[in-house]
């Protein structure tokens with residue numbers, strides 16, 4: 239986990255998502271029948287009514303939040319151990335901030351590799367049912383069909399295949415901005431991956447490695463509306479990303495926490511103006527044979543503010559086999575992971591509710 243400064247990729251996307259949000263608001267008020275309003279709490283006691291409104295009608299938690307509920311519907315109440323316990327929050331722990339303008343400085347490369355290893359040791363048209371493609375998806379929570387308690391988050395997920403497909407399928411309201419953000423981030427992603435590979439004594443990123451490290455990309459637009467009883471639920475439950483790297487743009491609200499040293503303490507990752515947060519994901523942990531560690535993280539719900547975040551998940555291609563890089567094994571390292579088909583790994587992740595860092599067990603030998 240580290241931050242990098244990036245002045246070129248700015249707040250345009252935030253405006254775009256807010257606008258997308260407004261667009262959805264129109265939808266949500268249309269879809270919800272006003273006569274129900276006086277008995278909202280009662281109405282949503284019924285899980286199928288809640289799921290119908292939030293998931294099937296595509297109103298999301300944004301729709302719920304905007305109905306002005308005074309209490310959190312029970313379906314969102316997380317077990318005690320999944321709520322954020324403030325006694326386990328470590329303040330002022332330093333997450334490295336790396337200035338990308340001094341790229342030539344060997345110290346910069348060193349801080350990136352250290353950060354990746356040591357520190358981490360430490361809406362309706364696009365819904366699942368209605369979207370014309372799996373590559374564009376509006377959703378809510380994480381895997382509502384597999385979760386005992388729902389998560390307080392809506393998202394639009396855009397898997398990049400080609401410019402043509404994006405033109406044809408992505409919502410026009412944010413298409414250009416997301417493409418632009420992805421393109422600008424690519425430069426930074428390549429630099430980071432080059433340095434991380436050098437840190438493993440892998441000097442060249444050939445075509446095969448480029449595919450494994452950054453063969454596909456997914457951009458999510460996450461929206462966490464203001465929540466009644468935020469202390470009873472989560473924005474996103476504990477998990478690590480299945481990416482190689484995640485490049486995260488967040489607004490000024492905050493609420494992202496990372497687990498320290500895979501121990502019991504959690505560290506807040508406050509927004510730093512002009513910076514992106516970089517997470518190591520499971521795919522890089524597997525490719526590096528555990529030398530770089532994916533970071534477990536979660537997002538709290540917020541009682542006073544709406545929050546937006548925009549992660550780009552940099553991934554292998556779905557058809558790639560991932561396992562420890564041959565260079566590492568040739569140098570005498572014992573592999574701790576087997577070769578797995580990346581799309582199987584991702585399917586495994588999405589089949590279950592968030593469960594911390596358990597997904598990586600799927601690839602363990």
Ligand SMILES: O=C(O)CCC(=O)C(=O)O
Nearest residue numbers: 460474488494537547549
């Ligand atoms: O909103 C955030 O800060 C993080 C979101 C996240 O962890 C994810 O989408 O995988």
Ligand SMILES: [Fe+2]
Nearest residue numbers: 477478479535
């Ligand atoms: Fe994540």
